[in-house]
Amino acid sequence: MPSIVPSPAEATLFFVPVVVLVATSLWVSQNAAARGHGFPDLLGALVAFVPVGLVAYLLFFVSGSSRRRPPSRTERAALAVMLAGVSSYAGGAFTLPPDPFTQGRWLIVAFVALLPVSYVVVYRRGHRVVTRPVRRQIRARIGHE
Template sequence: MSLLTPAVAFGAALVLFVWVAVGAWVNFDAHARGSDHPGIWGVLAPVSGIVLAYYLLWWRRGRSRRYPASKWERATAIVVVAGFAGLVVGSLVSPPDPTSQLTVWPVAFAGCLPVAYWVVRRRFDATGDSSINDRL
């Protein structure tokens, strides 16, 4: 029996999609915060968890946004939040083998999308209030 079933292939493709969304969101956010090289942040952050943690916990904290988030930035943030939340939920409810996790994760991702939408909507605030935008 082959381990690469259509469900596993879809889960793997979704992992890549979320991975690209992480890079896009970091790129959008770094650009809005005045980085000289937002593309470098966007490439390195999803590749290295250390760079992503440094970006989220240290670099972006001292820099305020120059402009409110666009609809594309909000959309990528929703995918990123739902992706990470789905990964946590999927790992808690599925057996520990990667094949099972890749089949459960897309369902968990889809279930986390409404919550991610709500979280991102509250954090970004559709009116563009900069005090709320600085918190994310």
């Protein structure tokens, strides 16, 4: 008789997506509240159930409104978890074999390994270390520097 308790590989197939989904919903809700949206919690819940909602939120609402307050600790933590989750999925898609059980085992390892990296990018603004030299190179090639 099969057990209803999932194996560790099966559990990771559900753990990381659920954590990333909750973090994404929380980040959208906090970000929308900081930008003055009328219903930020509804928008966060909508993004959890409509995957295209995050893309629509980023394209239409974020670009059209400015922040009224700086990001909170909760918003930054949710963004760091979301970034680590998306990066682990992208890395797994390009480096692991297309076997779902192998990806399930290594997805949690990649997620945990990428959490400190996403912390540096979100909290310590490590993205500026990467983007400044790239901007200089682009401006030098265009001739604006």
